[in-house]
Amino acid sequence: MIPYCSICWDVDKVKLLDQRRLPAEELYIETRDYHDVIEAIRTLAIRGAPAIGVAAAMGAALGALDLDTQDPGEFQSRFQIICREIAAARPTAVNLFWALDRVLLVAQEHAAESVDAIKAHLVTEAQTMLKEDDTTNRRMAQAGQVLIRDGQRVLTHCNTGALATGAYGTALGVLRAAWEAGKRFSVWVDETRPLLQGARLTTWELGKLGIPYTLIPDGAAATLMHQGKVDLVILGADRIAANGDTANKIGTYSVAVLARHHGIPFYVAAPLSTFDFSLPDGGHIPVEERDAAEVTHLWGQAVAPAGAAALNLAFDVTPNELIAGIVTEKGIMEPPFSSSLKPYRPTQG
């Protein structure tokens, strides 16, 4: 078992690993204040679509615990405001909204009970979501590990391990399951500028798992592909539209085009909670544009001249036609995704 967790519930507080400080320091943020959770999501102390979902639910539970009213109506309306605040933390990962919809539903389902009872249900629900995420991740990992073969050189982008989820990991979970099944392979880790989640987090997790890896600048992936040194690409997702178009960390679309050019299969691993069936295609996915300072500065030090104009798109959208398959807890979805995903679309009300 990996001796760290991205987030957990500890009696009456949330404990989360501050990923901004990795790999230099392994520091946990402990808080009873949901505003701290919002700040942690906003500033990427916690990141990764599934982990953001769990954090949102736990933040909502903290907010609920803190509501000093016994009036059920007032509780519900103030709880809804808290959830809206949390929802505004980041725009792209759909798991955030999915998790909040789920806790709002719990609050409504138990509306006839006492405020204290509802609070208890919300705390339980947040913890259940963490456990479910672990279970989902492990199912997804088992479904996906058939893709990995001995001797392969697998390329991944950003971080999709236990840090990015409640527990096990999505794309990195697939690699972890393959490794635990005895397969031996190695991983090319895209450093993933600007925030270097690959360099800082994926290397750190692969090191703990004992899986051999080599870190590369994002611009080197194409060359390794050209040299025949990349056999498969697998990475995560922040939101997937009904047709399979996939929003993920900036640089993902680049890897997808390069993989296509070199005839390398490109897989996405994401739980069904990452799918947004309300969006027909990726053109409708809102893409977060973050502070240009994340590009022009690194740990407070300028890497560009003062006043340099920079664009910091946090995500990009990969069209479904570049994706060989999407690994989910229900198996590997294959193109055309609108058909393979159909059984998992929520029924329209």
Place this chain on the structure above:
Amino acid sequence: MIPYCSICWDVDKVKLLDQRRLPAEELYIETRDYHDVIEAIRTLAIRGAPAIGVAAAMGAALGALDLDTQDPGEFQSRFQIICREIAAARPTAVNLFWALDRVLLVAQEHAAESVDAIKAHLVTEAQTMLKEDDTTNRRMAQAGQVLIRDGQRVLTHCNTGALATGAYGTALGVLRAAWEAGKRFSVWVDETRPLLQGARLTTWELGKLGIPYTLIPDGAAATLMHQGKVDLVILGADRIAANGDTANKIGTYSVAVLARHHGIPFYVAAPLSTFDFSLPDGGHIPVEERDAAEVTHLWGQAVAPAGAAALNLAFDVTPNELIAGIVTEKGIMEPPFSSSLKPYRPTQG
């Protein structure tokens, strides 16, 4: 005129702008010791293929000045050793070897003269090469600026400006000439990991030239191309084989593949001294692998866990079929390059 120079000869010493400190500080290294010039080339205080060529010639001149012999034979043999030392500073940029061949030839042509006379010829030759580089760059820029049209969004990679050359710039020189001709356009600057020559140097030069630019992480170029926001790519070269295969900063091949996928013309700008006609194709170009610490650390601070494995290929090779044209001082060479370059091949002895 831009108020800075990458390198110049100052009476009896070499003065070069320490590009490792840009954009934070504008500091010049002044030296009479050719070992300092080797160190400057090796550590990228001066970089860029044409600038490396001038630095090599000036370093050789410094080394010659320092030889304490009046014996012509001893002078020649010791000078050859110095040139070999300088040649070992970096392996990929052919301009380095081209420049050293040229000063060695000067020494041989004047072998019958006094050692002091030969030294004077070598100093003159190094200064001549700087002037020629400026002239060559300006001719290349004029030849290439026809490619740039009003309103275009041009993407470039690494740094190819006055900092990378003796004076005017290669690909950035083309943009500069277009700007000076009154054309108005904007530039996407790839930050160019690991050493951030785009973020640190190209932005700095474009700022001084007054050309609008936006800095992006390397992984974002594909997305901008997909969004139809890139009209043309132009960048430099460190060595070009006889068939047009082009070695350039790591990440260049990635941009070339992405440009092809999106139907965007991809141009290289490089003086004829960058061509290595002795190599039939890019497979023969030696690619420098630099210290992994350039990937795992930034300004001494770790961006990856201690002991992280990393690969730091300094260059990659772009096959000629991805290149729309190569801008030289003799005009724009078009595919097939083996034909268009033929008139400029040195005649075999």
